[in-house]
Structures are given as structure tokens and as C-alpha cells.
Amino acid sequence: MGFLDALPLTVMDWLRGLLGQGLPAWGVELVVGLIKVVLILVVAILPVIVLTWLERKVLARGQDRFGPNLAGPYGLVVAFADAIKILTKEDIIPQAADRQVFRFAPALVLIPTLLVFTVVPMGRGMIAADLNVGILFAVAIGSLAVIAIIAATWSSGNKYSLLSMFRSVAQLVSYELPMAFSVLTVVLVSGGLSTVRIVEAQVIPFALVMPIAAVTYFLASLAEANRSPFDLLLGESEIVAGHNLEYSGMRFAMFYIGEYAHIFVIGALTTTLFLGGYQGPILPGYMWFLIKTMAVVYVVLWIRCTWPRMRIDQLLDFSWKLLVPLNLANLMLVALVFKLAGTGLLGSLLSLVVNVGLLVAVGTFLVRRARSSTSRRTRALVLGEV
Amino acid sequence: MLGRGMLKGLWVTLQHTISSFTSGPRRFPKRYLDGPVPRPEPSTQGMLTLQYPFEKYEMWPRFRGVLVHLRDPETGQSRCTACMACVRACPHGVLTVTGEGKGRERRAKTYTYELGRCIFCRLCVESCRFDAIEMGQEYEFVSTTQDQTLNLEEMLALGDRSGIKHTGEAWGQVE
Ligand code: SF4
Ligand code: SF4
Numbered sequence: 001m002g003f004l005d006a007l008p009l010t011v012m013d014w015l016r017g018l019l020g021q022g023l024p025a026w027g028v029e030l031v032v033g034l035i036k037v038v039l040i041l042v043v044a045i046l047p048v049i050v051l052t053w054l055e056r057k058v059l060a061r062g063q064d065r066f067g068p069n070l071a072g073p074y075g076l077v078v079a080f081a082d083a084i085k086i087l088t089k090e091d092i093i094p095q096a097a098d099r100q101v102f103r104f105a106p107a108l109v110l111i112p113t114l115l116v117f118t119v120v121p122m123g124r125g126m127i128a129a130d131l132n133v134g135i136l137f138a139v140a141i142g143s144l145a146v147i148a149i150i151a152a153t154w155s156s157g158n159k160y161s162l163l164s165m166f167r168s169v170a171q172l173v174s175y176e177l178p179m180a181f182s183v184l185t186v187v188l189v190s191g192g193l194s195t196v197r198i199v200e201a202q203v204i205p206f207a208l209v210m211p212i213a214a215v216t217y218f219l220a221s222l223a224e225a226n227r228s229p230f231d232l233l234l235g236e237s238e239i240v241a242g243h244n245l246e247y248s249g250m251r252f253a254m255f256y257i258g259e260y261a262h263i264f265v266i267g268a269l270t271t272t273l274f275l276g277g278y279q280g281p282i283l284p285g286y287m288w289f290l291i292k293t294m295a296v297v298y299v300v301l302w303i304r305c306t307w308p309r310m311r312i313d314q315l316l317d318f319s320w321k322l323l324v325p326l327n328l329a330n331l332m333l334v335a336l337v338f339k340l341a342g343t344g345l346l347g348s349l350l351s352l353v354v355n356v357g358l359l360v361a362v363g364t365f366l367v368r369r370a371r372s373s374t375s376r377r378t379r380a381l382v383l384g385e386v
Numbered sequence: 387m388l389g390r391g392m393l394k395g396l397w398v399t400l401q402h403t404i405s406s407f408t409s410g411p412r413r414f415p416k417r418y419l420d421g422p423v424p425r426p427e428p429s430t431q432g433m434l435t436l437q438y439p440f441e442k443y444e445m446w447p448r449f450r451g452v453l454v455h456l457r458d459p460e461t462g463q464s465r466c467t468a469c470m471a472c473v474r475a476c477p478h479g480v481l482t483v484t485g486e487g488k489g490r491e492r493r494a495k496t497y498t499y500e501l502g503r504c505i506f507c508r509l510c511v512e513s514c515r516f517d518a519i520e521m522g523q524e525y526e527f528v529s530t531t532q533d534q535t536l537n538l539e540e541m542l543a544l545g546d547r548s549g550i551k552h553t554g555e556a557w558g559q560v561e
Contacts, residue, residue, distance in 0.1 A: 061402070306398070
């Protein structure tokens with residue numbers, strides 16, 4: 001571990017020593033715990049400021065536009081301009097709303113997202129709580145975000161919001177499964193649920209060992225975060241932005257912040273599970289973590305800028321008819337490969353071959369079925385015929 | 387296949403992301419064009435957004451901007467003879483002219499142009515027989531009141547800036 005790599009830990013130890021001179025042991029732990037909490041808040045909120053800017057810029061550049069470029073150099077402080085605008089807005093509560101739940105829901109949005117950060121290793125030894133069921137915790141807490149959406153939609157007393165809730169629940173139920181399967185594959189190979197253990201197990205990043213699981217996890221977490229192309233519950237054109245329809249001012253801003261924090265969580269978890277986390281040559285661990293996370297975040301924004309929103313039936317078809325069977329097969333095959341060939345280089349290589357083979361087989365099967373199918377819809381979906 | 391189409395879409399947006407930095411008139415790190423520039427050819431590469439208050443395109447020759455006076459190169463003055471034809475032609479009573487001198491010596495003393503009421507119909511220009519006025523290229527004269535005016539000197543200066551020599555040049559009415 002190099003000097004730079006360990007710098008945050010050294011600072012923390014030095015702080016512990018300093019506090020230990022004046023405080024009892026429990027006091028030191030309390031202060032250190034509080035510092036960790038503040039750090040996690042910073043790590044979760046700071047990206048939001050950057051991401052609001054980045055999303056607009058990436059979207060704009062992909063569409064040959066400028067994006068924000070007047071507020072500060074290259075429009076960098078546009079998030080603050082947004083904040084000022086949103087803070088001065090009137091806070092409206094509809095008459096039909098369930099007032100208490102309506103007020104409480106926006107606060108609930110951020111909590112799951114923040115909690116996930118406690119089990120994400122952001123550098124060597126830089127993890128708030130190394131739970132031995134870390135990844136299980138992350139998956140469980142991650143799906144809690146839908147509670148906030150249900151609370152918000154149900155309490156707004158608005159039919160469009162209600163439709164948004166139906167969609168969001170259907171989506172969550174169908175994407176939790178492929179996500180769990182892909183995480184299971186990772187757990188199987190790394191031999192533990194702890195996030196640190198999973199990162200340490202990735203001598204070769206798991207994205208290269210089992211691409212199917214990696215892509216599935218990424219797509220499923222897009223669905224969970226309600227990002228495009230699975231942002232059905234936000235469908236501006238049909239249900240007028242769905243769950244946050246009745247919210248205004250600061251309460252709306254909470255949904256906004258929650259959405260962007262969730263993008264960063266997607267990046268962080270995908271990095272941890274499939275891209276080798278903080279591991280990498282030369283640069284310190286936390287830098288690698290940041291670089292990989294931002295790369296994933298860029299892909300999320302890039303997809304937003306390209307793909308149209310899926311229909312609800314396409315969305316469910318995609319999950320139940322493709323992702324779930326594919327991942328089930330992948331899980332079994334990968335388990336077999338690693339049992340027979342060990343978790344070394346040979347196993348990894350074989351696993352990659354099996355993954356690619358599986359993809360090719362499924363692709364060929366789908367195309368064949370579609371060719372012989374008389375259903376116009378199937379042909380259009382698989383073969384791209386109009 | 388569905389998947390192929392989606393990947394192709396990603397490739398297209400990636401290309402546009404890159405080309406917005408590398409090609410077109412606003413290559414990185416250049417943010418603004420300098421001065422009014424000719425309109426570029428339509429293109430799919432690079433960004434063509436006009437960032438208006440900072441960037442301007444040149445107007446086309448027949449653009450009807452603010453009314454300007456044309457300078458007579460011999461006398462250095464306007465060729466206006468205060469014949470009042472434009473005043474009579476103007477449907478909105480925008481123009482007020484006073485003259486001095488008699489016969490061939492008659493020249494405009496004052497010429498007042500009420501910007502806020504002009505509808506840029508060019509009837510004044512068409513009625514003028516003395517090659518004295520023309521619609522210029524300027525268009526940023528928004529006023530909050532109806533009585534913002536330009537006088538003879540200001541209109542002559544604008545005429546110099548527009549580079550127009552004779553009335554009706556752009557319409558092919560000058561031999
Ligand atoms: S352009 Fe039309 S409205 Fe304007 S001054 Fe000339 S005649 Fe009057
Ligand atoms: S501008 Fe032309 S029409 Fe108007 S008063 Fe002068 S000479 Fe006559």
C-alpha cells in the first residue's frame with residue numbers, strides 16, 4: 001500500500017490518536033463514527049451537484065447542443081442556480097393529499113441511497129461498515145427506494161401518480177429477480193457476501209469473467225433507479241412525470257437529488273461487483289474507484305441520451321422472458337465451470353467462453369424463432385422489421 | 387435485431403458527442419465565434435447552435451433593418467432634399483423632416499425617425515427619388531417606449547456601418 005493510497009487511513013488514525021488523549025474510548029468511536037457519517041453524506045451529495053451538470057452536458061453533446069454554458073465557466077455552477085430557483089418556489093400541498101405521508105415521502109427518498117454507501121468500499125480499507133452480508137444489505141436497501149415512491153404517489157391523491165406507482169411496482173418485482181441472480185453469480189465466485197471480499201476476489205474484473213451477469217446487473221439497476229430506458233414511471237408524455245407530479249419547491253428537489261444520488265449508487269455498486277472496485281495499477285485505490293464509477297455513470301447518461309423509453313409490456317417481456325432464464329442458465333453454468341476448473345485463470349477464461357457461448361446460442365435461438373414466427377410483433381421486436 | 391439497433395444508436399450518439407468537440411465551427415476549446423459571421427452550410431457534424439447575444443450571423447442583403455441615410459461621397463452629407471415624399475408615404479407617421487434652402491440647394495435640416503412605431507414596410511424607401519434612404523442591417527433597437535428616435539447624424543452613421551452605397555442595390559434596382 002503506497003503512501004497516497006493509505007493517506008485517508010493515516011489521517012483517520014492520527015485523528016484517533018489525537019482524540020484518544022482527551023476522550024474515553026467510546027467518545028473516540030463516537031466522534032470517528034460521526035466523521036464517517038459526514039463523509040458519506042459528502043460522498044453522496046457532492047456527485048449530485050456534479051451530475052446535474054454532467055447529465056445535461058452529456059445529453060446536449062450527444063445531440064449536438066451546448067448544454068448549460070452561462071452559469072460559471074462551462075456552466076459548472078448550474079446546480080447552484082437550480083438550487084436558488086427551487087428554494088424560492090412555493091411549496092404546494094394538494095387538497096386531496098394525505099398530508100403527513102405527503103410531507104414525509106421526500107425525506108424517505110434519500111435514505112436508502114445514503115445507506116447503500118455504508119457498504120461500498122471506496123478505497124483500500126476505506127469502508128464505513130464492512131458487513132459480512134454487505135452485498136445482501138445493498139440489494140435489500142436498494143429496493144427500499146420504491147417505498148418512498150409508493151408513499152409519494154399514494155399520498156398525492158393523483159391518478160397519474162397512481163399509474164406511475166403501478167408501473168414502478170411491476171418494474172421492481174420483475175427486475176429484482178435478474179438482479180439477484182447476477183449478484184448471486186458474483187457471490188458464488190467470490191465466496192462471500194462481504195463487499196470487500198468481493199472486490200478482493202476480482203483479480204480479473206468480473207465483468208470480463210461473466211459479462212452476462214455484469215450487463216444484467218447494470219440494466220436491472222437502471223430499472224431499479226428508474227433511469228432511461230426503464231423510466232416508465234416518469235413517462236412525461238403519458239403520465240406527466242408520474243410520482244413527483246404533485247411536488248414542488250424543496251420537496252421536489254429531494255426527489256431530484258435522490259435520482260442523481262441513485263445514479264452514483266449504480267456506478268459505485270457496479271464498480272464494486274464487476275469492475276474490480278478500488279483495484280488498479282499506479283493510482284491510489286480511491287482514484288480508481290472514482291474513475292470506474294464515473295465511467296459507469298457516463299454510460300448511464302449515454303444510454304439516457306440514446307435509447308427511447310420502453311413500453312411496459314416490452315419491459316416485462318425483457319425481464320421475464322430473457323433476463324431471468326438467461327441468468328439462471330448463466331448461474332448454473334458458471335457454478336459448474338468454477339467447480340470443475342477452479343477459481344483461477346483457467347476457470348475465469350472458461351467462464352468467459354461459456355458466457356459468450358450462451359449469449360450467441362440465445363441470440364441464434366431468438367432469431368430463428370422469430371424467423372419462423374408469424375406474429376408481427378415478435379418479428380418486429382427481434383428482427384427489427386417494420 | 388433489436389439489440390443491434392440499440393448498439394448502433396449508442397454508436398451514433400457517441401460519434402456526435404466526439405464530433406461536437408472536434409469538428410464544426412465551435413471546436414474545443416473555442417466557445418464563441420467572433421463578430422457577425424456568414425451563415426454556415428447545413429451540416430450534421432459539430433454544433434451549429436447560434437449563441438445569440440454573443441454570436442451573430444450576417445443578415446442577408448435584402449434584410450429590412452432600421453432605416454438608414456446614405457452618404458453622398460461628394461458632399462459627405464445625406465442626399466435628402468426634404469421633399470417629404472417619405473413622410474407622406476409612411477403609413478405610421480414615423481418620420482418627421484424639416485428642410486432649409488431653396489431649389490437645388492434644399493437640404494434636410496432635421497430628420498427624425500421614431501423607431502418604436504416603424505413597421506419596416508420600406509414604403510418610405512420606395513417613395514424616395516433622391517437615393518437618400520435605405521433599410522439597413524441593424525436590428526437590435528428594442529425600446530421600452532414608443533418615442534425612441536434616431537436623428538440624421540445617427541442614421542448616417544448607421545448607413546456607413548451597413549456598407550450600402552445606393553438605394554435598391556440588393557433589389558437589382560441600380561444600373
Ligand atoms: S419602413 Fe414603413 S413604417 Fe417604417 S418609416 Fe418607412 S414607411 Fe414608415
Ligand atoms: S428621404 Fe427621400 S423622400 Fe424622404 S424627404 Fe428625404 S429626399 Fe424626400
